[in-house]
Amino acid sequence: MAATSPDLMSTIVSLCKRRGFIFQSSEIYGGLNSCWDYGPLGVELKRNVKEAWWRAMVTNRRDIVGIDASILMHPKVWEASGHRAGFSDPLVDCKQCKMRFRADHLDNIEKCPSCGGALTEIRKFNLMFKTFMGPVEDDSATVFMRPETAQGIFVNFLNVQQASRLKPPFGIAQIGKSFRNEITPGNFTYRTREFEQMEMEFFVPPADDRYWYDFWKETRRSWYIEYGIRPENLRLREHAPQELAHYAKGCADIEYLFPFGWSELEGIANRTDFDLKRHSEASGKSLAYFDNDSNRHYFPFVIEPAAGADRAALAFLTDAYDVDKEDNQRVILRLHPALAPIKVAVLPLVKKDGMPEKAENIYRDLLDHSITSFYDQTSAIGRRYARQDEAGTPFCVTVDTQTLQDDTVTIRDRDSREQYRVAATQIVGAITEKLSGKRQ
Numbered sequence: 001m002a003a004t005s006p007d008l009m010s011t012i013v014s015l016c017k018r019r020g021f022i023f024q025s026s027e028i029y030g031g032l033n034s035c036w037d038y039g040p041l042g043v044e045l046k047r048n049v050k051e052a053w054w055r056a057m058v059t060n061r062r063d064i065v066g067i068d069a070s071i072l073m074h075p076k077v078w079e080a081s082g083h084r085a086g087f088s089d090p091l092v093d094c095k096q097c098k099m100r101f102r103a104d105h106l107d108n109i110e111k112c113p114s115c116g117g118a119l120t121e122i123r124k125f126n127l128m129f130k131t132f133m134g135p136v137e138d139d140s141a142t143v144f145m146r147p148e149t150a151q152g153i154f155v156n157f158l159n160v161q162q163a164s165r166l167k168p169p170f171g172i173a174q175i176g177k178s179f180r181n182e183i184t185p186g187n188f189t190y191r192t193r194e195f196e197q198m199e200m201e202f203f204v205p206p207a208d209d210r211y212w213y214d215f216w217k218e219t220r221r222s223w224y225i226e227y228g229i230r231p232e233n234l235r236l237r238e239h240a241p242q243e244l245a246h247y248a249k250g251c252a253d254i255e256y257l258f259p260f261g262w263s264e265l266e267g268i269a270n271r272t273d274f275d276l277k278r279h280s281e282a283s284g285k286s287l288a289y290f291d292n293d294s295n296r297h298y299f300p301f302v303i304e305p306a307a308g309a310d311r312a313a314l315a316f317l318t319d320a321y322d323v324d325k326e327d328n329q330r331v332i333l334r335l336h337p338a339l340a341p342i343k344v345a346v347l348p349l350v351k352k353d354g355m356p357e358k359a360e361n362i363y364r365d366l367l368d369h370s371i372t373s374f375y376d377q378t379s380a381i382g383r384r385y386a387r388q389d390e391a392g393t394p395f396c397v398t399v400d401t402q403t404l405q406d407d408t409v410t411i412r413d414r415d416s417r418e419q420y421r422v423a424a425t426q427i428v429g430a431i432t433e434k435l436s437g438k439r440q
């Protein structure tokens with residue numbers, strides 16, 4: 001992939017629309033800026049990304065549990081967390097062409113990068129969306145749409161710790177929608193005003209913070225590689241001290257080489273004991289942990305890997321995009337089988353001689369085993385394979401003349417294009433093994 005490639009981005013945007021991964025929100029009304037809808041293939045991909053994250057962070061670990069907190073929270077949460085006063089971006093406008101920029105994204109804050117005109121003074125712009133709770137729209141009814149899922153975890157820290165009887169080091173994970181009134185949304189689903197986060201707060205004894213900070217940086221980087229991102233397209237960028245949020249002792253971004261350049265995919269921060277202390281002070285209810293071993297209360301430090309489901313899905317999609325130049329510029333989405341929206345396409349070679357019936361039975365059997373599959377008996381077999389390659393389907397099962405004689409089918413592998421025969425009765429087992437990564 002080229003360092004930056006606007007063409008690749010627009011190719012991916014149009015592939016997403018054509019194949020039903022992502023549509024513009026409210027398109028028939030001209031669309032709503034920065035809002036996107038996931039179509040039939042996109043919703044499967046994003047669900048698979050979230051499930052892969054949940055498996056790695058919760059299901060497969062003994063020291064992390066999950067929660068699902070509400071999006072609307074008590075307004076005091078956002079005062080204590082510092083978001084009311086400090087969750088803002090520096091905004092500048094061009095006096096000439098009226099374009100708007102984030103001052104921290106500009107090299108020169110004197111001159112408009114678009115037309116060269118003069119820029120306004122920097123203003124602070126709070127990113128939280130406001131709404132009203134109940135019928136009266138006044139200040140006392142103002143509530144905020146959460147700009148991060150993390151605070152739902154902090155305010156529940158003791159509830160979860162006591163209900164689950166966990167001792168630091170342990171973590172609480174959550175996947176959910178967040179909202180930020182971004183000044184400059186854009187780059188497709190990369191920066192939107194409504195998005196989904198996958199965050200985990202890992203509570204550790206303060207003396208162990210460095211160990212766990214390093215641990216989560218490496219563990220999270222490996223996760224993207226495990227699910228198919230090429231290592232050369234990922235890098236870890238440690239923040240300089242002046243970049244750190246007021247509460248953070250350290251922060252590193254996992255960046256991906258998107259078609260528009262290196263950009264943050266996930267942030268890993270050492271949030272110290274800032275949030276637990278602030279909520280304890282503001283609510284009057286101590287969130288300190290009681291350590292039986294030392295017989296004292298203390299505030300654990302927090303290491304936070306915070307990822308975005310939409311950014312991750314976009315990175316997996318972009319990295320998987322490939323064009324076979326030797327085969328008519330054919331598009332292949334080389335998605336990891338665990339992330340692929342459709343796992344198997346079942347294709348009768350022709351629409352006669354009992355092949356559709358046989359294929360239909362195989363298709364039904366795959367569905368009965370909860371393997372997301374697709375049945376297609378239209379057009380020439382080569383075109384059907386091509387359509388599945390473009391959708392990222394890792395395996396095609398073809399019913400052909402030999403099937404009618406010996407009840408075997410071919411399984412075609414998307415990446416190697418290899419085809420081999422398997423007994424029809426063994427398809428579910430063979431596909432299940434392939435999906436779990438085990439060898440045949």
Ligand code: ATP
Nearest residue numbers: 182190191192195197264265266267306307308311
């Ligand atoms: P950025 O610097 O890109 O604005 P951030 O550092 O403010 O991001 P965090 O607060 O660390 O982001 O949020 C954690 C993750 O949530 C990000 O790494 C990203 O994957 C996701 N995220 C944050 N803001 C957005 C957004 N506007 N649209 C899509 N995903 C987002």
